[in-house]
Amino acid sequence: MIKVDEYLIKIKDLDFSYGGRAIYKNLSMDIPRGKITAILGPSGTGKTTLLRLIGAQLYPERGEVLFDGINVHRLKRVELYELRKRMSMLFQSGALFTDMTVYENVAFPLREHTLLPEELIHDLVTMKLEAVGLRGAAKLMPSELSGGMARRAALARSIALDPDLIMYDEPFVGQDPITMGVLVKLISDLNASLGITSLIVTHDVKEVLEIAHYVYILADGNVIGKGTPDEVRQSKDPRIVQFINGLYDGPYAFRMQCEKSYLEDL
Numbered sequence: 001m002i003k004v005d006e007y008l009i010k011i012k013d014l015d016f017s018y019g020g021r022a023i024y025k026n027l028s029m030d031i032p033r034g035k036i037t038a039i040l041g042p043s044g045t046g047k048t049t050l051l052r053l054i055g056a057q058l059y060p061e062r063g064e065v066l067f068d069g070i071n072v073h074r075l076k077r078v079e080l081y082e083l084r085k086r087m088s089m090l091f092q093s094g095a096l097f098t099d100m101t102v103y104e105n106v107a108f109p110l111r112e113h114t115l116l117p118e119e120l121i122h123d124l125v126t127m128k129l130e131a132v133g134l135r136g137a138a139k140l141m142p143s144e145l146s147g148g149m150a151r152r153a154a155l156a157r158s159i160a161l162d163p164d165l166i167m168y169d170e171p172f173v174g175q176d177p178i179t180m181g182v183l184v185k186l187i188s189d190l191n192a193s194l195g196i197t198s199l200i201v202t203h204d205v206k207e208v209l210e211i212a213h214y215v216y217i218l219a220d221g222n223v224i225g226k227g228t229p230d231e232v233r234q235s236k237d238p239r240i241v242q243f244i245n246g247l248y249d250g251p252y253a254f255r256m257q258c259e260k261s262y263l264e265d266l
C-alpha cells in the first residue's frame with residue numbers, strides 16, 4: 001500500500017540570511033497536507049521570505065525544504081518549473097492582468113501550461129469562477145471589480161491548475177470586515193472542497209484562527225509557538241500571549257531602542 005505522508009511540506013534545519021543578516025537559524029517546520037496552516041509573527045520576522053524559500057525563489061544556506069518529498073532547492077530549472085504548477089502563490093495585490101477580462105485571467109494558466117481544447121478550458125474557467133462566486137463577472141475587466149472581487153478573481157486564477165498548495169501572503173489586507181469575512185470563508189471552503197493545502201501568512205490573527213487547523217508563530221529567526229488554534233490561544237508564553245491578543249506592549253517592545261534617553265532627546 002502506498003503511504004501518503006501526512007505532511008506536504010517538511011522544512012529541516014534551515015538557515016537563511018540576507019547579505020549576512022540572519023533571518024532563520026535552524027528552522028524546522030512541518031506543514032500538514034490538505035489542511036490550513038497559519039503563519040503568524042511580528043512584522044519583519046521573515047514570513048514572506050519563508051514562502052519564497054518554499055517556492056524556491058530563494059535558496060537557504062543550510063537545511064532543506066521538501067515538497068511532497070522533493071527537495072525544491074536541488075531541482076533543475078525545468079523540474080522546478082514543473083513543480084511550481086503544483087504550488088500557487090497569492091499576493092495581497094492579487095496582480096490580475098489588467099488588459100484581460102476576468103475570464104481570460106483565469107484561462108491564462110490553463111492556456112500557458114496545458115494543451116486543453118477551448119471547450120474544456122471554458123468549462124474549467126466556469127467552474128473556478130463559480131467556486132469563488134464570480135461566474136457573473138466573467139466578462140468584466142479588473143478595473144471594474146471591487147478590491148474583494150479582484151482578490152476572488154485572483155484566487156480563481158490561482159486554482160486554475162488544481163494546485164496541491166496555495167500560499168496566501170496577507171490575503172485580507174485593506175478589506176472591509178464583510179469582504180474579509182467572505183474571503184475567510186472562501187479560503188476555508190476551497191480548502192475543504194478541493195483538499196488543497198493552504199498556507200496563510202497574515203497579521204489578521206483573529207480571522208485566521210477561526211479557519212486554521214494548525215498555527216506556527218515565528219519570531220527571532222525560529223518557531224516560538226505552534227499547535228492548534230486552541231493550543232496557541234491557551235499558551236502562557238508572554239510572547240505568544242502578546243501576539244495572539246494584539247497587545248500594544250509586551251516582550252516585543254512597541255518603542256524601538258534609542259541611544260539617548262527620552263529626556264536627553266527633549
Ligand SMILES: Nc1ncnc2c1ncn2[C@@H]1O[C@H](COP(=O)(O)OP(=O)(O)OP(=O)(O)O)[C@@H](O)[C@H]1O
Pocket residue numbers: 018019023041042043044045046047048049050
Ligand atoms: N530582498 C531583500 N534583501 C534584503 N533584506 C530583505 C529582503 N527582503 C526582505 N528583507 C528583510 O528581511 C526581513 C524579513 O522580511 P519579510 O518580508 O520576509 O518579513 P515578514 O515577516 O513577511 O514581514 P511583514 O509581516 O511586515 O510583511 C525584513 O527585515 C526585511 O527588511
